[in-house]
Amino acid sequence: MKVFFSFIKKEFWHVLRDKRSMIILVGLPIMMILLYGFALSNEVKNSTVAILDNAQDEASHLLTDRFEHSQYFSVVQYLHNEKEIEEVFEKGKARLVVIFPQNFSDGLAHSRAGQVRLIGDASDPNTANIVINYASAIIRDYQAELIDNQALPYSIKVETRMLYNPQLLSTFNFVPGVMTLILMLLGAMMTSVSIVKEKENGTMEILLVSPMRPIFVVISKAIPYMVLCFVDVLIILVMAYTVLDMPMRGNLALLLAESLLFILTTLSLGLLISAVVNSQQVAMFISLVGLLMPSLIFSGFMFPIENMPLPMQIISNIVPTKWYYSIVKSIMVKGLDFSYVYKQTAILAGMTLFFMALAIKKFKVRLE
Amino acid sequence: MNAVLVDNIVKTYDKGKILALNKVSFEVKQGELFGLIGADGAGKTTMFRILTTLLIPNSGRAEVLGLDVVKGIWEIRKMVGYMPGKFSLYQDLSITENLRFFATVFNTTFEKNQHLIEDIYVQLAPFKDRLAGKLSGGMKQKLALCCALIHEPKILFLDEPTTGVDPVSRKEFWDMLDRLKARGITIVVSTPYMDEAERCDRIALIQKGNILDIDTLQGILSKHKKTLFAVRSEQMFRLLNNLRQFELTESCFIFGEFLHLSLKNGEADVAATKAFLIANNHQNLVFKPVLPNIEDAFIELMEDNHHAK
Amino acid sequence: MQNNNIVIETHELTRRFGDFTAVDAITFKVSAGEIFGFLGANGAGKTTAMRILCGLLSPTSGKARVAGYDVYTESELIKKQIGYMSQKFSLYENLTVKENIQFFGGIYGIERRELKEKTAELIDRLGLHNESNKLVGSLPLGWKQKISFSTAILHRPQIVFLDEPTGGVDPITRRQFWDMIYETADSGITIFVTTHYMDEAEYCNRVSIMVDGAIAALDTPAGLKNTFNTNSMDGVFLQLARGAKRSE
Numbered sequence: 001m002k003v004f005f006s007f008i009k010k011e012f013w014h015v016l017r018d019k020r021s022m023i024i025l026v027g028l029p030i031m032m033i034l035l036y037g038f039a040l041s042n043e044v045k046n047s048t049v050a051i052l053d054n055a056q057d058e059a060s061h062l063l064t065d066r067f068e069h070s071q072y073f074s075v076v077q078y079l080h081n082e083k084e085i086e087e088v089f090e091k092g093k094a095r096l097v098v099i100f101p102q103n104f105s106d107g108l109a110h111s112r113a114g115q116v117r118l119i120g121d122a123s124d125p126n127t128a129n130i131v132i133n134y135a136s137a138i139i140r141d142y143q144a145e146l147i148d149n150q151a152l153p154y155s156i157k158v159e160t161r162m163l164y165n166p167q168l169l170s171t172f173n174f175v176p177g178v179m180t181l182i183l184m185l186l187g188a189m190m191t192s193v194s195i196v197k198e199k200e201n202g203t204m205e206i207l208l209v210s211p212m213r214p215i216f217v218v219i220s221k222a223i224p225y226m227v228l229c230f231v232d233v234l235i236i237l238v239m240a241y242t243v244l245d246m247p248m249r250g251n252l253a254l255l256l257a258e259s260l261l262f263i264l265t266t267l268s269l270g271l272l273i274s275a276v277v278n279s280q281q282v283a284m285f286i287s288l289v290g291l292l293m294p295s296l297i298f299s300g301f302m303f304p305i306e307n308m309p310l311p312m313q314i315i316s317n318i319v320p321t322k323w324y325y326s327i328v329k330s331i332m333v334k335g336l337d338f339s340y341v342y343k344q345t346a347i348l349a350g351m352t353l354f355f356m357a358l359a360i361k362k363f364k365v366r367l368e
Numbered sequence: 369m370n371a372v373l374v375d376n377i378v379k380t381y382d383k384g385k386i387l388a389l390n391k392v393s394f395e396v397k398q399g400e401l402f403g404l405i406g407a408d409g410a411g412k413t414t415m416f417r418i419l420t421t422l423l424i425p426n427s428g429r430a431e432v433l434g435l436d437v438v439k440g441i442w443e444i445r446k447m448v449g450y451m452p453g454k455f456s457l458y459q460d461l462s463i464t465e466n467l468r469f470f471a472t473v474f475n476t477t478f479e480k481n482q483h484l485i486e487d488i489y490v491q492l493a494p495f496k497d498r499l500a501g502k503l504s505g506g507m508k509q510k511l512a513l514c515c516a517l518i519h520e521p522k523i524l525f526l527d528e529p530t531t532g533v534d535p536v537s538r539k540e541f542w543d544m545l546d547r548l549k550a551r552g553i554t555i556v557v558s559t560p561y562m563d564e565a566e567r568c569d570r571i572a573l574i575q576k577g578n579i580l581d582i583d584t585l586q587g588i589l590s591k592h593k594k595t596l597f598a599v600r601s602e603q604m605f606r607l608l609n610n611l612r613q614f615e616l617t618e619s620c621f622i623f624g625e626f627l628h629l630s631l632k633n634g635e636a637d638v639a640a641t642k643a644f645l646i647a648n649n650h651q652n653l654v655f656k657p658v659l660p661n662i663e664d665a666f667i668e669l670m671e672d673n674h675h676a677k
Numbered sequence: 678m679q680n681n682n683i684v685i686e687t688h689e690l691t692r693r694f695g696d697f698t699a700v701d702a703i704t705f706k707v708s709a710g711e712i713f714g715f716l717g718a719n720g721a722g723k724t725t726a727m728r729i730l731c732g733l734l735s736p737t738s739g740k741a742r743v744a745g746y747d748v749y750t751e752s753e754l755i756k757k758q759i760g761y762m763s764q765k766f767s768l769y770e771n772l773t774v775k776e777n778i779q780f781f782g783g784i785y786g787i788e789r790r791e792l793k794e795k796t797a798e799l800i801d802r803l804g805l806h807n808e809s810n811k812l813v814g815s816l817p818l819g820w821k822q823k824i825s826f827s828t829a830i831l832h833r834p835q836i837v838f839l840d841e842p843t844g845g846v847d848p849i850t851r852r853q854f855w856d857m858i859y860e861t862a863d864s865g866i867t868i869f870v871t872t873h874y875m876d877e878a879e880y881c882n883r884v885s886i887m888v889d890g891a892i893a894a895l896d897t898p899a900g901l902k903n904t905f906n907t908n909s910m911d912g913v914f915l916q917l918a919r920g921a922k923r924s925e
Contacts, residue, residue, distance in 0.1 A: 006472040010461065017460045202454040206515070209420045209450045210473045211442065365441070367422045407847035408818055505719050531845070534718040534873045535911055536918045560845045563876060563911070575847060605863035608856070621852045622859060624879030625898050663848045670849055 003212060007220035014194065015224050025186060029232045032178045033239040047072055047131050050094040052079040055104035063116070063142055067098065072134045085119065095121045096131050108146065175240040176328035177301030180321045182236070183229055183259070184295045187266025188273065189287035191225045195274035196283045205367070214365050218274070222267045229263045230256075249335030255328065258341070261348055262324040268355035269320075275362040295321035323348045369434050371523055371554035372396035372419060377428035379414050379577075388414040390577040391428070396556055401549045403568030404558040405666075411577040412558040413453055416527045419556070420450045433522060446474075449521030451512050453528045453558075459501030463492050463511055466500055467518060474519030485514045488544055506537025513544065523554040530559055542567045562662045573666055580669040585662065592665050594618065595634040597641075598626035598658040601650035610648050616641060621667070626654075628664060682709035684835050684867045685730060690739035692725050699725040701890035702739060707883075709835070712858065712868040714881030714898075718918050722890040723871045727838060730869070732756050744835040757786065760829035763840035767825035770814030774805055777813055778828050785832035799827050819850030826857060836867040843877055855880050875910040884910070886917050893917045 015021055049067055053060050067073050076094055079085065088094045099117040101107070107115070118135050120128035195218060198204040207217050233256065240246040248255075269291060277283050296302055298316040305316050316322050323344040330336045330344075338345075372395065379389040389411045396402040404412050417423040419432055421441045430437045432444050457466050464478070467489075471478045482489065488510050495503065500511060509529060516524060526545075530538045542564065545555055557568070565571045565585045573580040573588070581588055601607045608627055611620040616637040618630040631637040642655055660668075685707040692700040700722045707713045717723040728734040730743050732752030741748040744758035768777045778799060782792040800809045803823055813821060822842065830837050839858075843851045858880070862868050870881060878884050878898065885895040894901055894917060898910055905913045 003472050003475065006469060010458070010465070010469050013465065014458070014460055201456050201459075202452045203456070203458060205417075205420075205422060205452040206450060206470070207473065208422060209445055209448060211446045211475060212473050366424065367417060368424075407850070408845040410847070534918070535875055535914045536718060536921075539911075539915060561874075561876075562848065605859045608859065622855045622880065623852070624876070666848050667852070670847070 004216060004220055007217070008223050011194075011221055011224040015228065021190060025190070025228050025232065026235070028186070029178070029182050029236045030239065032182065033175075033236060033243060036174050036178070036244070045072060046074045047096060047127075047134070048076045048094040049073045049096045049098060049135075050077040050079055050085075050088045051075055052082070052085065052097060052099045054102045055100045057103070057105040059105035059108055060100040063100070063139065064098075066138050066142060067135075070134070070138060072131075089119075089121050092121075095124075095127060096135060098135065172246065172329075172333045173301060175236065175244065175246050176325055176332060177299065179233060179236050179259070179328055180262075180299055180301065180325045181292065181295055182232055183262055183324075184266050184321055185287065185292050186232065187225060187229050187263055188270040188291050189284060190228075191222050191267050191270030192273035192277070192283040192287060193280050194225070195221050195271070196277060196280050199274075199278055200280060208365065208367070215360055215363060218271055218359075218363060222271060225270070226260075226263055226267055229266070230260065233259045233263075246332070248332055250331035251337065254338055254341075255331045258324070258327050258331065258345060258348075261345065261352065262320070262327075265320050265324075265348055265352040265355065268352055268359055271359035272355050272362065275359050275364070294319050298322055299325040301325055320348060320351050323351075369398070370395045370431075371398045371400065371433060372402075372556060373429075373431040374415070374419075375429045377415075377418060377425045377430055379411075379418065379423065379425050387577050389418075389425070392574075392577070392579050393428075394572050394579060394582050396554060399549065399552050399554055401545060401555045401557070401567070401569045403565060403571040404556065404574055405560075405562060405565055405571050405662075406558075406574035407560055409576070410574045412574060413527055414577075415574075416450075416452075416525050416556075416558065420448055420525055421445060447522045449516035449519070449524045451516045451524075451526045451529055453531070457500040457508065457512055457515065460499060462499055463496045463503075466511060467514060470515040471518045476519050478518065481518050481520060484520055485517050487547065488514050488517075504537075505533045506540070509533055509537065509541060510544075513541070517548070521553070524548070524556070526555065526557040528558055528560065530561065530564065538564075562666060565662045573669060575666075575670055575673065578673060580666070580673055588665050589660055589662065592660040592668060594630040594660075594668070596658050596660050596664060597629045597631070597638070598623075598654070598656050599629050599645075600626050600654045601645070602652050603650065606648075607645070607650055610645065610650075611641075614641065614644055616644075623663070626658070628658070683707070684709050684745075685713075685741075685743050685869070687730075687741040688739055690726070690729065690741045691737050692722075692729060692734065693737045698890050700729065700736070703887070703890075703892045705885055705892060705895060707836075707867055707869065709867055710862050710865045712862050712870065712880065712882045714878045714884035715869060715871040715887070716873060716875075716878055716884055716914065717871075717887030718873060718921060721887040721918075721921065723887055726887070727840070727869075727871055730755075731759060731761065731838060757832075758835045760785075760832065760834040760837035761840075762825050762829040762837065762842060764822075764842055764844050768813045768821055768828070771812060773810050773812055774816070774824060775800070775809045777824065778831065781828040782831050785834075787832050795831055799831065803827060819846055819853070822846065822850070822854055823857060826854070826861075830861055830866060834866065836869055837861070839868060839870045839872075841872045841874065841877070842870065844872075844874060875914055878910045878914075886914060888917050888921045 051064055051067065053064060064075070068075050077088060079088065079097070085097050088097060097119045099119065101115050116139055118132055120132045122128040198207065208214055237248070241248060273283055273286050277286065298305065298319040299321040305313055305322070308316070327341045327344045330341050374392055374394050377389050377392045380387050392411070392415065404415060406412055414423065418425050418430055418437060421437050421444050424438055433447055435443050437444060458469070461469065468478045471481060492507065492511060492514065495507070500508060503511065513529070516526070530541055533541070545557065545567070549555060568585070570582065570584050571588070572582045599607065599611070604622070604627070608620060608622060611617050611627065611629055616632050618632045620627055620629045631641060642653070645653055683706050688704050689702040690700060690704070691698065691702050703726060715723055715727065725734065729736050729741060729748055732743070732748060732755035736748060743755045746754045746758070748755065769780070772780065775796060778796045779792060782795060787795065800806060808816060813824070826842070843854055846854070858868055870877060872878060881898065883895065883897050884901060885892050887893065894904070894913070896904065901910065901913045902908060905916050907913055907916070
């Protein structure tokens with residue numbers, strides 16, 4: 001046991017003294033969260049909007065006011081005639097133009113047919129869609145209030161509710177996604193690279209020619225990375241909570257336990273890689289292309305798996321990240337308990353055992 | 369019992385395409401300082417890896433301290449000290465951290481065994497907190513030796529420990545090996561430097577997986593059959609060309625400041641050769657018999673081996 | 678063998694890095710066609726001095742002319758007049774023999790047609806017809822060395838710098854290699870060998886030994902052995918380097 005601890009101590013020295021790996025281990029999750037929080041968001045905040053108010057009456061002013069006070073929009077310009085619309089778009093001043101017809105209030109009051117036109121800049125179709133949706137939502141809200149106040153007998157109310165994420169915040173996808181990818185990358189890559197480094201330096205040869213069983217050598221190399229990956233999970237959760245205002249709906253202990261299981265999965269993948277390759281470059285390449293790429297594609301984080309052709313949907317089942325991503329979302333976002341994720345957990349545990357067994361089997365007590 | 373017994377070992381790589389060791393046999397006695405001398409690619413490292421249980425030979429038998437290298441893997445690993453050729457320690461750990469680590473790997477402690485390495489460690493002690501990566505070549509090599517010695521091995525395998533190290537450090541290193549030998553540790557060491565042969569009790573000359581000869585240095589030199597002459601003049605390259613074309617010349621090579629010449633009929637041809645060189649207008653001619661050195665012997669053995677095939 | 682054509686000349690050549698004097702006022706001359714050994718322990722300043730002479734590094738003070746050009750102002754011209762070969766880096770393992778020769782000839786500015794002729798001639802001279810389209814990585818070390826040396830002198834430089842050229846090869850290959858070096862020197866190209874292998878030093882016409890940045894001795898190998906009353910260059914070196922204060 002003493003030998004084992006001295007090994008782990010040495011591994012910590014290696015990691016803590018290597019500035020580059022420390023930057024990657026601690027900096028990467030922080031950077032990803034910050035980047036997302038402030039720059040890469042798919043959410044549209046403070047979208048520029050221009051308003052052409054041909055009505056200038058009570059209703060149009062009220063609605064304009066709502067646009068001005070929405071966190072999603074900032075009104076940049078008031079237009080005076082239709083000709084200016086084209087100019088606004090050409091100069092890129094606004095993503096959306098809202099046009100109120102003449103006699104907007106009257107129309108609403110008498111024929112209940114207020115007509116608002118929304119014109120979006122669809123040169124960026126995704127954003128245009130989102131912006132139009134937000135704007136429609138604002139107008140629908142206003143309309144609903146009007147109808148409520150008048151209490152008309154035959155009004156049909158269509159209510160759409162987005163479950164779990166009523167504001168459709170992409171944070172809810174992003175945080176579990178980042179957690180999955182970072183653990184996959186760091187767990188597998190850092191572990192395999194650090195073991196293969198010993199092969200390159202010739203120190204592995206000495207460790208092999210020692211009474212210590214080689215599998216201990218390798219497992220003790222994985223332990224510091226297990227600890228550090230776990231620290232990364234904590235960093236991401238804390239940052240998600242504080243910086244991105246993401247709530248934690250489920251059981252935190254359950255989430256941490258599941259994360260630990262997934263860290264074990266990635267470490268065993270790392271061990272497997274290190275058992276079969278002999279150079280740091282190859283280890284890094286396999287981790288990036290062989291693990292990170294499929295994780296990006298098949299986890300469901302970037303591309304919805306339901307939309308994929310059947311063969312790809314089948315393939316996605318063997319990608320461990322898919323199961324962990326689903327577990328994290330279930331616990332964090334939906335607030336579900338273990339009875340809802342036991343299936344994914346079982347699959348992940350099975351995979352871990354399989355990879356670990358394979359790594360141990362592949363690991364050689366000799367050089368070939 | 370011999371410390372090492374190697375009997376007809378064959379080892380190939382790449383599914384038999386590369387023959388690394390070709391029926392190699394030798395023995396190392398207890399307490400002997402045994403040198404394996406040969407160029408890069410001769411098979412030295414392969415031999416060490418077989419003896420340290422890192423590789424399994426294709427055929428043949430090898431024993432270390434009476435234990436079979438295949439079956440006795442875990443017993444052998446407890447008893448040997450090994451310094452691989454490309455071994456570079458943990459560059460990001462300090463001298464003491466490296467030593468402590470390797471001590472625990474072998475189930476002992478630095479404190480308990482410090483006396484074993486005391487005379488080498490005193491030279492390292494002033495820098496004990498310096499990272500291994502910041503040490504000079506000679507210091508690294510001393511630290512590596514300490515790490516290989518810390519668990520009191522009965523036998524040491526040192527693969528090219530002096531490669532790339534300057535002459536002063538090389539000499540100090542061999543002095544250290546002498547002291548270890550005096551304590552009764554068997555040492556098997558490999559080197560590409562022919563001149564280090566004189567520091568070994570016995571040597572095996574190895575070339576392309578074949579053992580050319582095994583003997584003491586004197587034994588190998590005394591087998592050298594030809595009389596050698598050292599020749600020099602003002603114009604060395606012309607001298608070389610003249611001598612190579614000369615009908616009585618058996619072989620002629622540059623060696624250091626001299627040419628090493630062997631004549632077909634030895635001493636009998638000396639007068640004729642001198643006359644030939646003077647006729648060719650060589651100034652300040654030096655022509656003297658010289659004792660063959662290990663390189664001459666190696667070359668002769670290489671050529672014999674080549675012809676034998 | 679030697680004529681009075683001086684190809685390397687330094688006077689009090691000095692290079693400092695901060696307050697560390699890597700090269701300390703070295704003065705020496707090398708003649709055309711000479712095989713000059715440049716020895717020293719690790720950290721003695723060999724590499725720095727050689728980099729200055731190759732035009733890769735500027736000196737702090739002192740004078741040096743290489744191939745007739747000043748190291749301060751004409752380093753680009755110097756580079757055209759020198760060749761370089763090291764044991765560590767010599768050829769691209771994943772290019773064929775022919776491709777390597779053409780690549781290195783190309784970077785030294787040999788014209789295309791001339792390069793083609795020279796390549797064919799070189800392959801002919803080395804007897805590598807069957808191997809010319811093989812990858813260099815698959816050849817034995819001795820052959821790589823010969824090809825590497827030949828490419829370093831393909832553009833007929835005035836001086837060729839060899840950095841530990843024969844470490845780790847068998848004695849026959851080494852002797853063949855020194856045959857080539859002697860032949861090259863005989864054709865008038867100066868050979869500048871840096872090494873800490875004393876057996877390589879024995880082959881040089883003259884040898885300088887650097888200790889702590891300064892030249893501690895400079896003579897023929899026989900002269901040095903005489904002066905230090907020992908029978909090998911190893912002995913000479915040990916006496917000189919024992920007093921050295923610094924290492925790497």
